[in-house]
Amino acid sequence: MRKGIKGCLLGTMLVSSSLVWADTAQQYDDALTAFNEGEIQSSYLLLKQVLKDNSDHLPSKLLMGRILLLDGYIGEAIDELEEVLLAGGDVNLVMPPLSRAYLFAGKYNKIFAILNRNELNDEARLSVTLVAGTAHSRLNERDKAVALYNRTLKEFPDSVAVLNAQTTLLTELGRVDEAERLLDKTLAINPDGIFTLLAKGKLVDAKGESALPIYARAMELAPDNPAVMRAYAGALAEDGQYEKASSIVDDIEKQTPGDVQNQLLKARILALTKNQLEADKILKALTERLSLLTDEQLNEQIELSLITGIVAYLNNNYDLASTELTRYIGKRDATPEQIGMLADALLKTGGYKDAAKMLEKHEYLVVENLTLARLNCELFMALKKSFKCEQMMPELEKRYAGEPQLDILRTKVLLNKRRFTEAAAILNGPLATSDEAEVMGLKVALHSDQRDYDTALPLARQLLAKQPDSLGHQAIVADLLIRTNQLEEATRIVDGILSKEPENIAGLVARARIAFFQNDYARSRKAIDDAIKQDKTSVAAQILAAQIYLADDRQETAIEHLVSAKTLDKSNILARELLVSVYREQGDNKAALAEINALLGIERLSARYHMEKASVLNEMKDAQGTKTELDMVYALWSEQPQKLLSLARFQADSGDAEGADRSYRTAIGQAADEQIGYLEYASFLISHTQFEQASAVIAKVNGQFGLSPDLLRIKGDYARATGQPEAAFDHYLNALHMDSSYTLPLVNAFELAKRGVKRDTLISYLTAQNQTDSAPVFKKHLLADLYYTAGSFEQAEPLYQELLKAEKLTNRAFVLNNLANIYAGTDNTKALKMAEQALTLMPKSAALLDTKGWIIALQEDYLTGLGVLRQAYTIDSSDPSVHYHIAFALYKLGRHDEARQMLIEHNTLERTFREKEDAQALLDKL
Known part of the structure; x- marks a missing residue:
């Protein structure tokens, strides 16, 4: 019996759910049987009881999700299936039904994310691919669906389901010849398949021939299939056999009452039989259903207006001042002082655009007064029209070169354009000795924008010392204290600000940020919501609100705030970066790509954004687009060897072997005296079976740098890839002789020894290592595992027992599990105790559940054992040992x-x- 025990080797870690008991096993088994026999309602009721008693029973939650999906409870099905996934359920079991649920819910991007982000087995991948193709079609992206099916058919050329889907799609696109070639292939594989016949019928119909005999044959084979019944009824109607067609439609309606496709077919038959009134009733009802699913006379004494305007301005009556001064300036030539007064009055009443228009209209006067010009420029920047300010700069520089106020203005313009290096040059040059508060504020802004908060904070303190009563300066200091994790002092300052001015925006934002840093999301939300109520135009508040809601897993609300932030400030990088992150997490690569393109519009030469874009395009299977972006990164990093190495790895992973080869060669050329580039290049060549070139690189490294543990490891990889496992083992062992702490060659040698390559040699090496006091637990564990895999349980057992004495044994659960397997069949009580201890440490491990279920089965409690084994299967449906153990338990239960x-x-x-x-x-x- 021991020969059949499955082992848990070091590093084999899977995820699962809680244990199941005998009564749960029986109830679930009954529910599964009912489901398989088509008794869906009975299965549902049984599952309700199981989940009432054991809400974490993954097999029941998975089956419940499938039932809810069948019954049309899409939202509930998604909730159940996503919970299974979060609890560690096997993606191969969960993703096919979850993708269908997402399809029904219209969450198409989540389907694409499933396909692009998960390593699925062939069956699950084909299932999700078909759903993804349908999603593309519903988005009117049928060319993308065609491309997806083509890629899939290269890998699975005989997949009847994909062949039929592609045939149908090509037929709908009018590409009849291509569809016919595919259909011929499908017919050769599966001539009487239901969906093959349906695809054939559509193609024949598209060619203008009668598809009725084909659908009739399909009806013979599957008389109760709604898709077949619909196709047959439609063909009968076209043939004038209305009575027969209507009868089939009535049968379909009994099966799927309220089905939209069936209602449309019924309306079509009624129309064909000239029963237009009844057809219109159906169509009207459908329309209503679908609608539920888814903007003064001029004063003759003009001088009086000037006087009135000036007096009103001096009395802080800015509404009247702006009205009268506007009237005066509209009729008379104005002075720069009058223009300035009017601009200030307009700004104080919120007339930013009116002020900007007025200043722009009087630009000839504005440039004659530097203070007014600065006001104009700052207004343009506030209105996101900084280019107009830049247009003024040449004239201002001619008039006021060397003036500190002009340097301040230039710095503001540069900071607004995020040209930090140029702004720093002015602040550290012409303005270096200035102690003006405005200059100090610009220095704080510069360092804050560059996230150099440690430098910004002392400057902000100096600024506050100059104007200690300024609530604005207090808020800046508080913000920097928060960002440097000095929350206690920040809290005191913020409380002081809000005690003086309870609705102070900066104070409320700071309070929200402090609570956010303390993970107090409720308090943080309250403060940031209060801030936004006071000022919806605060970009900083909108971004912080988004961060708070993201941390609280409320993505849609976060997106609303981020969209507000980027609308308020189109050049805001943080808002767009966060949107990219959220969209990618949601699987909405199209939206993410739009934001990355906007970021590249702001920083066109940002290698980081080009890399991000390449990553998105790679996920979207756009190989050429990915290569184009990576080529751009190569141009930006061509003289930075370390970055080129990281680029090469990305290129290799994305399938751009040619680009990776170029990057590796350039990196080596840039750093010819560094070994790492050569070694990584050699590994790349080996992985791409370019053995002759790899051999040359290895020889060059050997000649230039001499033997090293890294080179020996690469030599081992080369030998293993070229079919020389024993030579590979020797290289790995030699690397260990040079550096006994080098883990990678040891792991590689262990993998070979597990397969019988020089197992005794590695056992001897590890035994010698184990005899030294400094031997790490890791090596002792490998030695025990080697004995275990060889079936030498007498040698493995004392080593595992010794390992259990170690205080910090990271894989204690698996040591216990292997001991349980060793005792199984000879001392099942002791084995079960070990398995239970292992599961206490890792209650969500498929491998450990499998061991427990198997031991229970060996104790002849087959039903309870089966229940535990099914828990393991829900988490890892691909493990052949789990399949065998379940089959064994079923066999013993007489369910052959x-x-x-x-x-x-x-x-x-x-x-x-x-x-x-x-x-x-x-x-x-x-």
Whole structure:
């Protein structure tokens, strides 16, 4: 029996849910049986009871999700399936139904994210691919669906489901010849498949021929399939057989009452039979259903207006001042002082655009007064029209070169354009000795924008010392204290600001930020919401609100705030960067790409944004677009060897081998005296089977740098890739002789030894290492695992027991698990105790659940064992040992057909695993 025990080796870590008991196992088993027999309601009721008793039972939650999806409770199904996923459920079991649920809910980007971000087995990937193709079609991206199916057919050329989907799609696009070629291939594989016949019928119909015989044949094979029934009824109607067609439509309606497609077909038949009134009623009802689913006379004495305006301005009556001064300036030539007064009055009454227009109209006067020019420029910047200020700068520089006020203005313009280096040159040059508060404020702004808060804070303190009563300066100091994690002092300052002015925006934002840093999201939300109520135009408040809502997992609200922030300030980088992050997390690569393009519009030569864009395009399977972006990064990093190495890795991972090769070569050329570039290049060449070039690079490294543990590891990789496992092992061992602490060659040697390559040699090496006091636990664990995999349990058992004495044993659960497997069959009580201890440490491990379920089955409690094994299966449906253990338990329960189906459906006997002989023997019995 020991021969059939599955082991948990070091590093084999999977995720699961809580334990199941015998009564749960029985109830779930009954629910599964009912589901498989089509008794959906009974299955649902049984599952409700299971989940009432054990809300974390993953197999039940998964099955419940599938049932809810079948019954049309899409939102509830998504909730259940996402919970299974979060609890560690096997993506291969969860993603197919979850993708269909997302399709029904219109969450198409989540489907694309499933396909692009998960390593699915063939069956699950094909299932999700078909759903993704449908999603593209619903988005009117049928060319993308065609491209997706084409890529899939290169890998799975005989997939009937994909062939049929592509045939149907090409037919709809009018590409009949291509569709026919695919159909011929499908017919050769599966001539009487239902969906093959439906695809054939659509193609024949598109060619102007009668598809009725084809649909009739499909009807013979699947008389209760709604898709077949609809197609057949439609063909009958076209053929004039209205009565027969209507009868089939009535049958479909009994199966799927309220189905939109069926209602449309019914209306079409009614229209064909000239029953227009009834057809219109159906169409009207459908329209209503669908609608539920988814803007003065002039004063003759003009001088009086000037006097009135000036008096009003001096009395702070800015509304009257702006009205009278506007009237006067509209009729008379104005002086710069009058223009300045009017501009200030307009600004104080919120007339920013009116002020800007007025200043722009009187630019010839504005440039004659530097103070007025500065006001004009700052207004343009506030209105996101900094280019107009830049247009004024040449004239201002001619008139006021060397004036500190002009230098201050130039600095503001540069900071507004995020040209930090040029702004710093002015602040550290002409304005270096200035102690003006405005200059100090600009220095604080510069360092803050560059996130150099430690430098900004002392400057802000100096600024506050000059004007200690300024609430604005207090808020700046508080903000910098928060960013440098000095929350206690920041809190005192913020409380002082808000005690004097409870609605102070900067104070409220700072309070929100402090609470956010303290993870007090409720208090943080309250403060930031109060701030935004006071001023919806505060970009900083909108961004902070978004960060708070993101931390509280409320993405849609966060997106609203970020969209507000970028609308208020189109050049705000942080808002767009956060949007990219959120959109990517949601799988909305189109929206993410739009934001990255906007960021590149702001910083066209940002390698970071080009890399981000490449990552998105790579996820979207746009190989050429990815390569174009990475080529741009190469141009930006061509003289930075370390960055080129990271670029090369990305290029290699994205399939741009040519680009990676160029980057590696350039990096080596830039740093010819550094070994790392050569070694990474050699690994790249080995992985791309360019063995002759790899050999040349290895020889060059050997000649230039001499032997090193890293080079020996690469030599081992080369030998292993070229079919020389024993030579590879020797290189790895030699690397260890040079550096016994080097983990990677040890792991590589261990992987070879597990397969029988010089196992005894590695055992001897590890045994010698184990005899030294300084030998790490890791090596002792590998030695125990080697004995274990070889079936030498007598040698493995004392090593595992010794490992359990170590205080910090990171893989204690797996040591216990392997001991449980060692004792299984000879001392099942002791084995079960070990398995329970392991699961206490890692209650969400499929491998450990499998061990426990197997031991219970060996104790002849087959139903309880089956329940535990099904927990393991829900988390890792690909493990052949789990398949065998479930089949064994089912066999012992007398359920031979289910046992056989488990082994055949998963192609278990085609896999290599330690219990394969036992599984084959079991299948032979079945």
